[in-house]
Amino acid sequence: MSTVAANAPGAAGGGLSDVAASEASLRRFLHGLPGVDAVGLEARAASLGTRSIKTSAKAYAIDLAISMIDLTTLEGADTVGKVRALCTKGKHPDPSDPGTPQVAAICVYPDMVATAKAALAGTGIQVASVATAFPAGRAALPVKLADTADAVAAGADEIDMVIDRGAFLSGRYLDVFQEITAVKEACERPDGSSAHLKVIFETGELQTYDNVRRASWLAMLAGADFIKTSTGKVTVNATPPVTLLMLEAVRDFRAQTGVQVGVKPAGGIKTTKDAMKYLVMVNETLGDDWLTPHWFRFGASSLLNDLLMQRQKLTTGRYSGPDYVTVD
16 A cells, blocks of 8 residues: 655645644644534435345455455454454454355454464464553554554564543644654564554544544554554444545545555444445545455454355345354
8 A cells, every 4th residue: 555655744745745734734734624614524424324235246245345354353362263263253253154254353462363363374364463562552653653563573564553642632633643654663673564544533432523534634644554443342333424434534635645555443333234325425525446355345353254144145035043053
């Protein structure tokens, strides 16, 4: 994925080369973004949520959703055995049907990256690792960078970082920008390649839609490969209006800079019906360009089981219960 260079914000063009030259210029740009029409945004998200996917397309949509999942375990009680089992499920979501797609990635804590990497060798499934003192992000920058570098050294293909919400909400935008660019640099490998960077906003803590739009542009200017709604560790996680707003932000960013950025809603997406609503939203807002695991992901675990049950129903004509799919 191409990104704006960490030391040259706006390098993709679009008149953004001086945006992050100072705190004042960055604030001026972010607060100069159009205000969000909350009523219109919520109405548009609700309208898209009523669209139906016909039976002929549902099987394709289910397989697409499975292929977009970042299958995740982020618990203090995670064990090597649990991570290996999750990797097996990611490789073979439905052991009774080898035609079932693999998931996009397995997401774990940094100390479990090596375990996941070994279990997924040769599969093409990415290993994603949360970093930067996930989920609160309350640590000094050197600690966050060490956290990131350790995960990359262990083999992480993707890094999911959390922004400093306290700094963002107090208006210290340049601090947040510089932290993202520093983490982006920490994603670099000795061979010159780089782990892809997903930047998590924790939108449930950002208070307003305007803040979500500002955070989206801030992260993209700093070099994010993906922007992600949530950690899944707070009360309010991904919602359709917030995700729609982020989809519009990446659309507008590409139109202005030529740089394409992915989107990952995470937390609270549990059913096939939910997933279909998000896929319709992506299709209607961004089109086919983003309808791939390379550019759109679901941060979920329980979602996979429901997708598998619905897939089995389409295949067999019978609705299998949860006992017929592996439990996370």
